Every structure is written in structure tokens, then in C-alpha cells.
Amino acid sequence: MIKLGSTIIKSVINLCKKVLGKARKNNSNQPSFEQPIILSRDQHPVSRKHMSHNALKVLYRLNKGGYDAYLVGGGVRDIILGLEPKDFDIATNATPEQIKTLFRNCRLIGRRFRLAHIVFGREIIEVATFRGHHDSDEDKNCQKTSKQSEDGMLLRDNIYGSIEEDAERRDFTINALYYSAKDFKVYDFANGVADVYAKQIRLIGDPETRYREDPVRMLRAIRFATKLDMEIHPDTKAPIKSLAPLMANIPPARLFEEFLKLFMSGKAVENFELLRNYSLFQYFFPAVDQQLNQKSQLYIADFIALAMKNTDYRVNNDQRVTPAFLFAAMLWYPMQEHIQRLNRETKLTPQDAFFGALSEVMSEQQRSIAIPKRFQAVMKDIWILQEKLARRDGKRAFKALEHPKFRAGYDFLLLRAEIETAADSHVEHGSSLQELAKWWGDFQECNVETQQVMVKSIVPSKNGPRRTTRKRRKPRVESSSSDA
Structure with missing residues (x-):
């Protein structure tokens, strides 16, 4: 656990109250992605001392190469919650090919989502290029390749965009948090900090559309709820049962990975109960x-x-x-x-x-x-x-x-x-x-x-295999010439 100073906690909570107050005043819970909430260094507990040295190396080199780069998602969220982060994912405006030119220890993976893995021994830092919208007409930095199934599931999605578009494309509000190693600020695009402290899992955008894009998000909602001791927001959990049949389209290899995350991370009992509840x-x-x-x-x-x-x-x-x-x-x-x-x-x-x-x-x-x-x-x-x-x-x-x-x-x-x-x-x-x-x-x-x-003292098993004894052959009697 990370010990957070009381001054920082009070500052963040007060900021969250202001955010929630504005949302109620405007009678809307929809975030404004064009105007993120920016938390200065004294308003958040995210510090480089809680981060992997290798993740910092990647951030610094991308920045030095002229690109924007941010620690994003779970790493930022967990530090705010006072937890020791395990994953250090990075988002940048550099394309996978540009990332590869900066790092000799880089390998590009994925067809559905093109990602860069920077390998440091046993530690792998995952770097993703900012995602753009599916219906964007502009060619952002590279060739657009997007494909959806009849159910609305994204089969391939390598459309690149801006940080604002990337935030809007993320699954949950608590994961749309970006930390910059340049100015040490946290950029909150979806009122994620408020939801972190309200302890709720909320999808960004229309839940049914987001689940159809990727049905595994239903599993992620459950996993984050049990992992972080949070509640799934009513709007986010409402369509899960009716959309559960979409899981039949998920490849068996991907479900194996999800099994490991759900059942081998110390929350198997709770995840099992929720999976059963949501069919x-x-x-x-x-x-x-x-x-x-x-x-x-x-x-x-x-x-x-x-x-x-x-x-x-x-x-x-x-x-x-x-x-x-x-x-x-x-x-x-x-x-x-x-x-x-x-x-x-x-x-x-x-x-x-x-x-x-x-x-x-x-x-x-x-x-x-x-x-x-x-x-x-x-x-x-x-x-x-x-x-x-x-x-x-x-x-x-x-x-x-x-x-x-x-x-x-x-x-x-x-x-x-x-x-x-x-x-x-x-x-x-x-x-x-x-x-x-x-x-x-x-x-x-x-x-x-x-x-x-x-x-x-054990009585021999009656049902066990019996040892067969080989019968001895009788010696063959040679016929004499007189018998002929």
C-alpha cells in the first residue's frame, strides 16, 4: 500500500466535490473531453517514486524524441487509490513504427490493436498510440484500418488520433487518467478521479455500444469491481445480462487470458459469483x-x-x-x-x-x-x-x-x-x-x-489388475524314424 498525505487527499476530494457539483448543476454526467480536469502536482498523489524505472525511461525517451507520452490507466488509478501499481502502460502520439525506431528492444504485436512492447528483461512496458474515432474521415498519422462485425464488435482497429479522442475511446472513466512526466500533472478526461473516490465502475459512452464493440468489457467491469472493491454503476451493469450471448464470439485463446485474470488474481470466489449472476x-x-x-x-x-x-x-x-x-x-x-x-x-x-x-x-x-x-x-x-x-x-x-x-x-x-x-x-x-x-x-x-x-496393513485390492502366470509348454516329443 502507498501512504498518501492527508493534505493531498483533502485537496483531491475537494476537487472531486467541485467536479460532481458542476455535473449536478448542469444536470449531466457526461464528461467534456475537450476540457479535461488538470490536477497540478500538489493536487494528486501520483509520483515518479511509485513508478517503474523502465516506464520512466520510455516516457523520457519518447518526450526527448519530440513525442507526447503519458502514463495512462491502471498505473495512475492505482497510485491515486493508494495501491502499488503492477502495470505501467503508456499512451503516445508516436505511431508503432516511430516507437520502434526509438527502441532497439521494441517489438510490435497485435492485429486487432497494434501495440509496441518495450522489453526490459522480464518487464515489458506496453506503449499504445492514441486511438481515434471509427468514423473519422481524416487519415491520422497512418493508414486507417478499422473493421467491425455484424454485432458491432471491433475486429481490427488501428485508427490513430489525439489524446482527447484516445480518452473517449477508453473503456471506464477510472482508466481515462493520464500522467505527464513533463509537467507532473494528471489529466482527467472523464471525471475519472471523482469515480475513483466514489468507488464506482462506469463505462465511457453508451454501455450497449461499448459492450458490442468489445464484449470482454463486461468481464473487465466485474474484475475491476472486485479488484478495487468498487460497485458497478447502474447504467454500466444494466445491459450485461441481455448482451451476455455476445461472449460466444470471443476466441477461446482470449478467454483463457481472461480466465487467468479473473480466477488467478486472488478474487476467484467473488468473480465467480458475479459471473454467475450476470449469466x-x-x-x-x-x-x-x-x-x-x-x-x-x-x-x-x-x-x-x-x-x-x-x-x-x-x-x-x-x-x-x-x-x-x-x-x-x-x-x-x-x-x-x-x-x-x-x-x-x-x-x-x-x-x-x-x-x-x-x-x-x-x-x-x-x-x-x-x-x-x-x-x-x-x-x-x-x-x-x-x-x-x-x-x-x-x-x-x-x-x-x-x-x-x-x-x-x-x-x-x-x-x-x-x-x-x-x-x-x-x-x-x-x-x-x-x-x-x-x-x-x-x-x-x-x-x-x-x-x-x-x-x-492394507488389504490387497480385488479390483486391481491380476498378474498372469505364463504356462509352461510341454516339451515337444520328437518322432523317431521307426514311427514313420
């Missing part, structure tokens, strides 16, 4: 959403909630997390449902039924979220380990303990044991999941001698 969750996990609505799986809601709660805890305590674990938890019950169906309808072996269900579940899920193969492999290991952990006789327990993903599989078992009751959930030989989880917890802590004693 958006189904576009991430359609099979899970169907089971939740039909209540076809007794424990699914509690299981998912517990998995997300544990993920949030680990993220907020700087512990290692992997999306694969949460994906495995989300799809565990759809996976079990597919296995049960295959067992009813076919005569497949348990192993073949598992891999058949795995193929079906992942094929369906990939149409919504493009889960990378490296995470799919971990999910498969976690699920396979649930069966391996249930079979502990002979050398099986020691082999399971040596598995590279044992810890993830064991943690998954702990979740199942906590949710599924002993009366309803049984594994081999009548042992409950709670007893099984406790056994594995003790087994990990014991020395080898004690582990061997624990394993010997």
Missing part, C-alpha cells in the same frame, strides 16, 4: 454451468467454491499456484459424469473409459477456453492420481509417492475429502475419503520402515 460463467465452462443449474451433482458447487477459496488464499499469501489445479477442480464432476455414462453404455475397461471421457471433456472445453497442453497434462495427472492414491497395497503406495505430481494429486484428494462426506463417498475396501487423505498425510511423514508397516 457470463457459462461461456467459460458450459458443462459446469449446466451441472450447477440442474444440480445434477450433489457436491459440485461446494467443491468449486472450496477450490477457488484455496486458490485465493495461496495467491494472497504469495504461494505458488497453477491454473491446471483449478481447471481440474472445475471439470472434475463433468469428467465423472462422462465416465459413468461410458460405463453404462459400453463395455470399456476402467482405463479406456477414463481416457474416452478425458477426450470428450477436453474437446468440449477447448471450444470455450483454449487450455494449453502443458496444463492439460497436469490436469490428467491429478485425475489419474485420484485412482492411484486409492490403491496402496504392494508397491503402489511408493510408486504414487514418487509421482512428479503427487503433491497436486494429494492436495486434490484433500479437497474431495473435505467436501464429500464419509457416508456417501467410499473408496477401496470401505475406507472413506477422509480416512484415505489422513493415511496419505501420515504416510508422507513416516520413515521407510513405518511406511512398509502401513502398506502391509
